[in-house]
Structure formats: C-alpha cells, structure tokens
Amino acid sequence: MNQEKIKNFFDSAGFSRHNGIVTEEIREGYARMSLVLGADGLNLNGVVHGGLLFSLADLSAGAGAVAYGENVTTIDGSINFIRPCTGGKITAEAEVIHKGRKTAVFSVNITNDAGKLLSHATITMFFMGKLPDELLD
Numbered sequence: 448m449n450q451e452k453i454k455n456f457f458d459s460a461g462f463s464r465h466n467g468i469v470t471e472e473i474r475e476g477y478a479r480m481s482l483v484l485g486a487d488g489l490n491l492n493g494v495v496h497g498g499l500l501f502s503l504a505d506l507s508a509g510a511g512a513v514a515y516g517e518n519v520t521t522i523d524g525s526i527n528f529i530r531p532c533t534g535g536k537i538t539a540e541a542e543v544i545h546k547g548r549k550t551a552v553f554s555v556n557i558t559n560d561a562g563k564l565l566s567h568a569t570i571t572m573f574f575m576g577k578l579p580d581e582l583l584d
Contacts, residue, residue, distance in 0.1 A: 450474065450514065452582050457510050466499065468506060476543035476551070478510035484534050494531035495565070500557055501526050504568035507541035508553035512572040515551075522550070523571040529564050536560040541570070549574055 454470045457463055457480075463470075466488070472479040480503060482488070490496040505521055512519040538558050545552040555568040 475514045478507045478541045480507040481538040503539045504555040507539040508570035511541045517574045519572040522573045526568040528566045
C-alpha cells in the first residue's frame with residue numbers, strides 16, 4: 448500500500464481542503480489529522496463547532512481504516528465533548544480498537560495544541576471492498 452498516495456487522497460478531498468484538515472500520519476489502524484482553528488470553525492458561542500470536531504474524528508478513523516487497503520464508509524459514531532476550544536491547532540488521533548472482517552471500531556482522541564483533551568469519539572467503519580489499484584501501488 449502506498450501510504451503517501453492515501454495521504455494525498457485524503458488531503459486533496461474538497462471537504463478536507465475546505466476545512467483545512469491535513470493528514471499528518473497514516474498506517475494500518477492508525478491516523479493522525481489536524482487543522483488550525485479559524486473563525487469559520489467556531490459556533491455562535493465562539494468555540495469550536497461540534498460538527499467540525501466530529502468530522503475530524505470521522506476522517507481520521509476513515510483514514511486509519513482505508514490504510515488496510517479497502518474502501519470504507521462510516522456506519523456508526525458517537526462523540527463526547529469535553530472542553531471548548533477557541534483557536535490554535537487541533538489534532539485527532541484515531542486508533543483501531545477492534546478489527547473484524549467487515550468492520551473496524553476506532554477510538555479517536557482530539558486534543559488542542561497544549562495536548563489537552565477536547566473530545567473523544569468512537570467511530571465504526573464498514574469495509575466495502577478493495578481500493579482502486581492506483582491507490583495501492
């Protein structure tokens with residue numbers, strides 16, 4: 448599997464680009480992604496929007512699952528918001544806690560630039576079949 452191609456695949460997606468989400472590391476069962484929080488990522492209370500945090504968790508779990516060489520889709524997810532954030536770098540670290548033949552469950556911790564936990568998510572991915580050859584070579 449070509450990890451650099453998978454990284455570029457995620458980084459070039461319109462949603463990732465639009466939200467400034469960057470893939471820092473990816474390997475089977477693990478991914479780390481980050482973004483620098485700007486005014487567009489804040490809710491009406493002036494703190495990071497929960498939907499942005501969930502999206503970051505979902506993307507990082509998906510990247511860790513895709514690194515197994517299969518296309519995936521999210522079938523379940525939950526998130527706990529622990530502390531607010533008003534700016535700076537936000538990092539999501541997704542790690543597989545169970546991998547079966549058809550699904551993988553990821554634990555995702557999202558931290559601020561001081562390493563403080565902002566939220567924790569559990570995301571379940573469904574394996575849909577082999578990735579296209581151009582992403583695997």
